[in-house]
Amino acid sequence: MDTMDKNYILAKWLNDELTASELADFKASDDFAVYEKIKNYSSRLEVADFDEEKTLENILKHKKTNPKVIPLYRKWFINIAALLIIALGITFVMQNYSSEIQYAENGEKNTFLLPDQSEVVLNAGSEIEYKKWNWNTNRNLKLQGEAYFKVAKGKKFEVSTNLGKVTVLGTQFNVKARKNRFDVTCFEGRVKVNYKDSEIILTHGQSVSFEDGKQRNIIVETEKPEWLENKMAFDKETLNHIADEIQRQYNVIIEIKAKNTNALFTGKVPTDNLDAALQIIATTYNLKYKKPATNKIIFEEK
Amino acid sequence: MTNTSKTNTCNEIVFSTFFKNQAKSLRNFLFYKYGNKDEADDLVQEAFIKLWQNCSAVPLEKAKSYIYTIANNSSLNVIAHQKVVLQYEKNFSGFDKTNENPEFILEEKQFENKLLKAIENLNETQRVAFLMHRIDGKKYSEIADELNISVKAVEKRIHLALLELRKEIDNLK
Numbered sequence: 142m143d144t145m146d147k148n149y150i151l152a153k154w155l156n157d158e159l160t161a162s163e164l165a166d167f168k169a170s171d172d173f174a175v176y177e178k179i180k181n182y183s184s185r186l187e188v189a190d191f192d193e194e195k196t197l198e199n200i201l202k203h204k205k206t207n208p209k210v211i212p213l214y215r216k217w218f219i220n221i222a223a224l225l226i227i228a229l230g231i232t233f234v235m236q237n238y239s240s241e242i243q244y245a246e247n248g249e250k251n252t253f254l255l256p257d258q259s260e261v262v263l264n265a266g267s268e269i270e271y272k273k274w275n276w277n278t279n280r281n282l283k284l285q286g287e288a289y290f291k292v293a294k295g296k297k298f299e300v301s302t303n304l305g306k307v308t309v310l311g312t313q314f315n316v317k318a319r320k321n322r323f324d325v326t327c328f329e330g331r332v333k334v335n336y337k338d339s340e341i342i343l344t345h346g347q348s349v350s351f352e353d354g355k356q357r358n359i360i361v362e363t364e365k366p367e368w369l370e371n372k373m374a375f376d377k378e379t380l381n382h383i384a385d386e387i388q389r390q391y392n393v394i395i396e397i398k399a400k401n402t403n404a405l406f407t408g409k410v411p412t413d414n415l416d417a418a419l420q421i422i423a424t425t426y427n428l429k430y431k432k433p434a435t436n437k438i439i440f441e442e443k
Numbered sequence: 444m445t446n447t448s449k450t451n452t453c454n455e456i457v458f459s460t461f462f463k464n465q466a467k468s469l470r471n472f473l474f475y476k477y478g479n480k481d482e483a484d485d486l487v488q489e490a491f492i493k494l495w496q497n498c499s500a501v502p503l504e505k506a507k508s509y510i511y512t513i514a515n516n517s518s519l520n521v522i523a524h525q526k527v528v529l530q531y532e533k534n535f536s537g538f539d540k541t542n543e544n545p546e547f548i549l550e551e552k553q554f555e556n557k558l559l560k561a562i563e564n565l566n567e568t569q570r571v572a573f574l575m576h577r578i579d580g581k582k583y584s585e586i587a588d589e590l591n592i593s594v595k596a597v598e599k600r601i602h603l604a605l606l607e608l609r610k611e612i613d614n615l616k
Contacts, residue, residue, distance in 0.1 A: 149595075149602035155576065156583060156601075175609050182558050183577040185535040189480055191470045196484065197462050200491045201455065205498060 155180060238274040245286075248392030250368075255280070259298070260291040264317075264368050265412075266389040287317035287324075289366050305336035305351065314343075315366040319385070323351040326361055371413040377405040380426055384440075387422070391415050398441045399428055452506050453498040461506055462491055468579050472589065473514055475574040476567060478525035490514040511589050526563050527570060529578075531555060554612070561611035569604035572597055 153159050154167055154176070167173055245251035245263035252262045256276040263269060267286025272279075280298040291313045292298045300307040302318035305325075312330025317323070325334045326348035334341045336351045343349060348359040359376055367374040373386050380402040384395040390412040406425055410418045419430050419438060428440045452458045466487055473483035490513040494506060501509050562570060575586045583601070587594045 149598035151605040152583070152598035152601035155605065172609060175612060176605060178554060179558060179605065179608050179612070182531075182555060183562075183573075185532050186529050186559075186562075186574070186578050187532050188471050188474055188529065188578060191467050191484065191487075193463060193466055196466065196488050196491070197459060199488055200462070200495055201458075203492050203495055205453065205496055 151176065234274075236273070238272060240270050241273055243269045246392070247389050255282075255293075257293045257295055259293045262289045262369060264288060264389075265392070284316055284318060286319060287315070287368070289313070289315045289369060292330075305334060308333040308335070313365075321353055322382070325349050326359075326366060328361075328363075328365060367409060368412060371411060373410045373412055373418075375406050375408060375410070377407050379403070379405060380422070383410070383422060386410075387415075387418055391418070393436045393438055396437070396439045398439060399426070400442070402426055402428075450503045451498050452494060452501055452503055457503065458495060458498065461503065465507060465510065466491065468575075468581070468589075469510055469514055471579055472511075472571065472575060475527060475571045478527035478563075486514050486517060489517060507589075508591075511591075527574075529559055529562060529574075557612045557615045558608070560615055561608045564611055565604055565607055569600045569607060572600035573604040573608075576601060 150159070150163065150167065154164070159167065243251055243253050243261070243263060245265055245267050247266045249265055250262060251267075252260070254260055255271065256273055257280065259280075261269060264287035267284070267288055269282055269284050269288060271282035278296055280292075280296060282300060284300050284302050288300075290298075290300065290309075292309055294310075298309045300309075300316050302316065302323065304318045304321070304323035307314065307316050307325050309332045310330065312332060313328040314330075314332045315324070315326040315328070317325075323336055325332060325343060327343035327345055329345050332343045334343060334349055336356075337354065339356065341349055341356075346361050348361045350357040350359060363374075368390075373383075373390065375383055375386075380397065383406055384397060387393065387410070388395050393415070404426065406422075408421070408425075410421050412418070422428070423430050423440065426440070427443060429443050430438055430440045432438055450457060452461055469490065470483050470487045473486050474480055477483065490510040493513050494501060494510055562574070565573065572586055572590070575581045575589070576583070581589075583594050583597045587597045590597070
């Protein structure tokens with residue numbers, strides 16, 4: 142055996158790592174017998190026993206001097222507390238900052254209070270979106286459809302629609318934004334209406350109606366919008382417009398199979414009696430109607 | 444939020460299990476080094492006391508190198524080196540029990556003594572590595588880990604130990 146052997150073949154052999162041919166070579170050498178004996182006998186050596194139990198007992202008697210145990214525990218606690226606070230915070234923000242949406246389906250009305258106790262009545266087929274967060278200083282809501290507002294005193298109150306904007310200070314008013322028709326009626330106080338480039342101030346009893354850029358001023362004599370008392374009021378409306386309104390109020394589908402329907406209607410139609418409403422329309426336009434299904438109505442020429 | 448969940452050795456069950464896995468081999472290592480059993484026992488106790496006291500700062504996976512480092516450092520000055528006195532297992536009486544030739548038995552006994560003597564005479568590094576393998580049955584990689592050297596260095600020490608032992612046994616008449 143080469144003393145300078147860099148492969149440390151003896152160590153490899155002792156650890157049973159030699160290849161078969163290396164092992165065969167080694168076994169053939171003169172020294173093998175002695176090494177084999179060293180290997181065997183050294184495997185039967187032992188050291189005097191060590192009293193583990195007693196030593197462990199001695200060790201555990203010592204106090205843990207390092208007080209870091211408590212900070213670690215406290216850190217845990219702080220982490221959990223922080224998580225809880227963040228979770229609560231997110232929930233709070235989500236509840237208040239995220240938009241609140243109120244609906245009235247076709248055939249329904251929905252009355253609700255805003256955070257400042259302002260009263261809103263949503264007419265059928267309408268929707269309002271607003272944020273609870275910071276409501277008292279930022280009274281701003283989005284309206285699709287028609288709603289009546291009885292606004293509590295406070296800062297500027299703004300109703301945005303896709304057609305125009307209504308700004309008020311403590312008042313009662315109605316806003317209707319449907320298709321290309323934008324109607325605002327003021328029942329109490331003052332209302333500022335913005336429609337495209339024009340700005341109009343309404344006081345109680347005044348109403349304004351915009352349709353395709355045309356403005357129409359109307360005087361209203363009622364205290365509240367008629368729809369709150371289950372009536373639809375029309376002032377020189379087309380049959381199509383009236384049919385739309387009936388569809389929303391009664392949640393029905395109306396088909397008009399008539400040509401001569403250009404006359405304008407002024408009057409009131411009930412929202413709680415479909416047959417009466419249909420009869421009024423039929424008589425006015427000299428038509429007849431039939432109901433092929435419960436929620437389907439067809440007007441035709443007589 | 445980092446590292447707070449890592450296991451440290453503060454839990455008594457974790458600590459005790461770790462102690463039972465490591466204490467004997469640390470004690471043996473110190474004994475192979477200095478030959479002084481009582482000192483080795485004390486050093487083990489000291490090293491584990493330090494670990495227990497600083498448990499919160501030592502994650503379980505670092506605990507082993509921690510105790511070996513402590514034991515090594517604190518032993519540098521204190522220990523008076525003694526001869527490493529080993530013994531054979533109590534129920535061990537040679538390998539070839541069929542051969543009852545008195546001369547053969549005597550020769551075997553002589554070899555046993557020569558081997559003990561030769562191991563005593565090995566230099567410290569070779570003896571420690573060799574005995575960790577032979578008595579504690581450790582893999583070279585484990586020995587390398589505990590001595591903080593490479594596996595190659597362990598192989599070298601073992602290889603040299605075997606060469607030395609064989610030479611000594613020849614010389615001891």
